[in-house]
Amino acid sequence: MKYILCCVDGKNYSEAVCDYAVMIANNMKLPIKILNVVEHKHTSEILDLSGNIKLGEKDDILEALTQEEAIESKSSIKAGRELLLTLKMRASASCNHEILTSLVHGDIIENIIESQDEIEVLVIGINSNKEQLIGTNVKDIIKSIHKPVLLVNNEFISPRKILIAYNGSTESKKLLTSTANNPIFTKEIHRDIVNLNTNKQSSSLLLKEAKEIFAKNDIMVNTESLEGESEDLIVEYFAKNESDILAMGAFGHSWIKELVFGSFTSKILSKMKKPILLFR
Amino acid sequence: MYTNIKKEWFGNIKGDAVAGIVVALALIPEAIAFSIIAGVDPKVGLYASFCIAVVISFFGGRPGMISAATGAMALLMVTLIKEYGLEYLLAATILTGVIQVVLGYFGVAKLMSFISRAVVVGFVNALAVLIFMAQLPELTNVTWHVYALTAAGLGIIYLFPYVPKIGKLLPSPLVTIVVLTVFVYVTGWDVRNIGDMGELPSTLPIFLLPDIPLNFHTLEVIFPYSIALAIVGLLESFMTTTIVDELTDTRGDKTREARGQGIANIVSGCLGGMAGCAMIGQSIINVKSGGRGRLSTFLAGVYLLLMVVFLSDILTLIPMAALVSVMIMVSIGTFDWGSIKKLRTLPLSTNAVMLTTVCVTIYTHNLAHGVVSGVLLASLFFANKISHFMYCETSLSEDNYTKTYNFIGQVFFNSAEKFYETFDFKEVLDKVIIDVTRAHFWDTSAVYALDKAVIKLRREGTDVEIIGHNDATKTIIDRFGIHDKPEEIDKVMGGH
Numbered sequence: 001m002k003y004i005l006c007c008v009d010g011k012n013y014s015e016a017v018c019d020y021a022v023m024i025a026n027n028m029k030l031p032i033k034i035l036n037v038v039e040h041k042h043t044s045e046i047l048d049l050s051g052n053i054k055l056g057e058k059d060d061i062l063e064a065l066t067q068e069e070a071i072e073s074k075s076s077i078k079a080g081r082e083l084l085l086t087l088k089m090r091a092s093a094s095c096n097h098e099i100l101t102s103l104v105h106g107d108i109i110e111n112i113i114e115s116q117d118e119i120e121v122l123v124i125g126i127n128s129n130k131e132q133l134i135g136t137n138v139k140d141i142i143k144s145i146h147k148p149v150l151l152v153n154n155e156f157i158s159p160r161k162i163l164i165a166y167n168g169s170t171e172s173k174k175l176l177t178s179t180a181n182n183p184i185f186t187k188e189i190h191r192d193i194v195n196l197n198t199n200k201q202s203s204s205l206l207l208k209e210a211k212e213i214f215a216k217n218d219i220m221v222n223t224e225s226l227e228g229e230s231e232d233l234i235v236e237y238f239a240k241n242e243s244d245i246l247a248m249g250a251f252g253h254s255w256i257k258e259l260v261f262g263s264f265t266s267k268i269l270s271k272m273k274k275p276i277l278l279f280r
Numbered sequence: 281m282y283t284n285i286k287k288e289w290f291g292n293i294k295g296d297a298v299a300g301i302v303v304a305l306a307l308i309p310e311a312i313a314f315s316i317i318a319g320v321d322p323k324v325g326l327y328a329s330f331c332i333a334v335v336i337s338f339f340g341g342r343p344g345m346i347s348a349a350t351g352a353m354a355l356l357m358v359t360l361i362k363e364y365g366l367e368y369l370l371a372a373t374i375l376t377g378v379i380q381v382v383l384g385y386f387g388v389a390k391l392m393s394f395i396s397r398a399v400v401v402g403f404v405n406a407l408a409v410l411i412f413m414a415q416l417p418e419l420t421n422v423t424w425h426v427y428a429l430t431a432a433g434l435g436i437i438y439l440f441p442y443v444p445k446i447g448k449l450l451p452s453p454l455v456t457i458v459v460l461t462v463f464v465y466v467t468g469w470d471v472r473n474i475g476d477m478g479e480l481p482s483t484l485p486i487f488l489l490p491d492i493p494l495n496f497h498t499l500e501v502i503f504p505y506s507i508a509l510a511i512v513g514l515l516e517s518f519m520t521t522t523i524v525d526e527l528t529d530t531r532g533d534k535t536r537e538a539r540g541q542g543i544a545n546i547v548s549g550c551l552g553g554m555a556g557c558a559m560i561g562q563s564i565i566n567v568k569s570g571g572r573g574r575l576s577t578f579l580a581g582v583y584l585l586l587m588v589v590f591l592s593d594i595l596t597l598i599p600m601a602a603l604v605s606v607m608i609m610v611s612i613g614t615f616d617w618g619s620i621k622k623l624r625t626l627p628l629s630t631n632a633v634m635l636t637t638v639c640v641t642i643y644t645h646n647l648a649h650g651v652v653s654g655v656l657l658a659s660l661f662f663a664n665k666i667s668h669f670m671y672c673e674t675s676l677s678e679d680n681y682t683k684t685y686n687f688i689g690q691v692f693f694n695s696a697e698k699f700y701e702t703f704d705f706k707e708v709l710d711k712v713i714i715d716v717t718r719a720h721f722w723d724t725s726a727v728y729a730l731d732k733a734v735i736k737l738r739r740e741g742t743d744v745e746i747i748g749h750n751d752a753t754k755t756i757i758d759r760f761g762i763h764d765k766p767e768e769i770d771k772v773m774g775g776h
Contacts, residue, residue: 043292049298050447051451051453051565051568052565052609053564053565053610054612055617058523058527
């Protein structure tokens with residue numbers, strides 16, 4: 001069964017995440033699944049550097065660690081259940097489709113990868129307050145799943161305008177075609193497609209092609225060519241144009257290149273104050 | 281992949297950095313003590329501990345586990361060193377590594393499933409006893425001073441942590457070593473110290489291939505030792521992996537660990553160190569001190585080398601009694617105390633397996649022998665238990681001339697005799713029907729028993745008819761399909 005996966009942790013805009021997921025679910029006519037993962041990231045509070053081991057030490061350590069972690073897990077389970085219940089109530093007010101909730105143990109990335117085939121769109125909250133940088137966790141999630149991911153970094157606003165950054169590569173063309181065929185947002189929403197390019201001519205050619213792809217599905221788009229390479233151009237255009245969501249391909253390069261030049265995607269993410277929809 | 285590496289290395293920097301120091305302090309006594317027992321200079325063990333810890337931190341499959349020069353391995357080398365010398369040991373170490381890499385490649389880790397819990401417990405307990413016994417030479421034919429120092433050392437190790445504030449911050453083995461060294465130095469007691477036991481490292485290890493003739497005779501000499509070392513090394517490493525898995529609620533990769541142990545031993549042999557493996561006691565110390573990642577193992581090796589190279593003049597002054605008390609602590613901590621408490625409640629066969637493993641190991645000083653005995657005994661007990669799962673319903677026809685034996689259950693080497701004896705050969709009959717549709721013939725012993733019974737009956741002038749013979753003997757084939765559907769299992773198990 002296909003669904004919209006909505007990952008919440010109770011900290012990063014969980015309610016907004018839920019609202020966006022409901023909106024997408026209604027647009028795409030799919031059920032929504034709200035997922036909360038009880039992560040076991042406990043690091044022991046006990047500081048004991050005595051370095052000695054007595055008879056039965058192994059059993060004692062095991063017992064101590066088990067107790068410590070049990071307390072933490074119990075409280076996160078309780079919090080998770082409450083969160084899911086609240087969000088389900090919230091979602092059911094406006095969601096026209098089935099709402100599933102799921103509370104599981106383990107690692108969030110593993111859990112997402114496991115249900116990769118069932119996910120149509122993933123919605124997840126990111127912390128934008130701290131240093132304006134995305135955590136490695138979110139980066140890993142985006143890199144490990146080949147489905148659209150909506151990163152929510154602010155309170156919910158019903159989007160009126162979306163900005164699509166398009167570079168014309170075979171990959172992004174494929175992505176563009178599949179979203180045009182199965183749009184995540186309503187057809188009525190205003191779409192702008194921008195292309196960052198130093199060559200004006202090829203840029204307009206790419207944009208014309210993109211426009212046609214959407215036209216086939218009766219979707220009207222605006223196109224714009226931006227001269228240059230800097231990610232700031234997109235961010236500036238986004239602000240000037242009063243767009244509500246930025247859609248773009250993500251992390252297309254090898255990690256070595258990324259290590260040397262820094263990732264284009266990461267740079268954009270760190271500068272955006274509104275949700276970003278990433279394709280990979 | 282990349283994230284995993286980052287997590288395993290730098291997921292717990294603070295805890296790992298501190299735990300590394302505590303672990304290094306527990307590695308030094310074991311490396312020195314067992315070098316002496318193996319009959320080589322302490323530097324051989326210390327170089328080995330450095331190399332193995334550092335290499336395994338990169339190639340091992342279980343972050344947070346500590347590997348270095350160990351007692352279990354040292355005990356296997358004693359005769360090799362006595363008869364052929366150090367160069368042959370280094371060659372044997374390299375060969376051990378090669379064997380471990382090959383075994384790892386062939387997925388030796390899967391064989392661990394044959395080692396039952398009782399054998400594992402027996403191994404751990406036997407190891408603890410071996411470590412303790414290895415300290416006895418330092419405690420026999422010595423003056424009372426040594427006993428006093430050892431007792432004081434143990435006292436400090438176990439009581440110092442109760443000192444408020446600093447008790448949990450200073451590693452008590454360190455306190456013990458410092459206090460006893462200073463005490464002996466000041467009082468001038470004439471007791472043995474590390475300096476009396478052989479050369480300590482004064483430089484970083486250098487790459488050097490063992491100086492041995494590369495011929496068949498050499499191989500003939502070192503191969504048996506290398507095989508034993510490879511097996512014991514892998515066994516202890518796998519068992520330690522299981523213990524660390526349990527303590528940290530995560531899962532190690534045993535196949536990768538086997539390969540890592542092999543690479544570590546090859547490097548150790550090339551740098552003048554002896555073979556080693558994972559250490560139960562030190563790994564427990566690591567987890568207790570907050571070590572979880574690869575960094576703690578790496579740093580333990582680095583700290584160890586730094587301490588040894590730069591403090592070697594001071595190290596020579598450490599009395600052996602101080603090391604003995606640290607090793608007694610390691611021995612006590614390695615011991616699976618829970619298993620002794622459970623002795624009374626566990627079935628006799630389980631206890632017999634555990635105790636056999638311990639006794640054979642202590643007698644042979646070879647953990648591999650102990651494990652093989654334990655596994656063998658456990659398998660026999662298991663076979664015996666399964667052989668009870670066979671019974672026979674008999675029915676006589678109305679005219680009393682025909683008898684039907686309806687066998688249900690498992691027929692194999694252990695139950696074949698019981699199968700044969702089920703037949704009543706005294707009875708005078710015209711016909712015997714043997715229905716084995718719901719029985720199960722596991723090996724040729726079972727088929728032979730059936731043949732024997734048929735011949736005997738025919739000689740007595742009885743006609744014999746066998747029903748379901750083909751179904752019953754399907755399992756003699758060594759390769760089975762996977763029977764993971766309930767109805768398949770039902771068929772194979774003869775309907776229990």
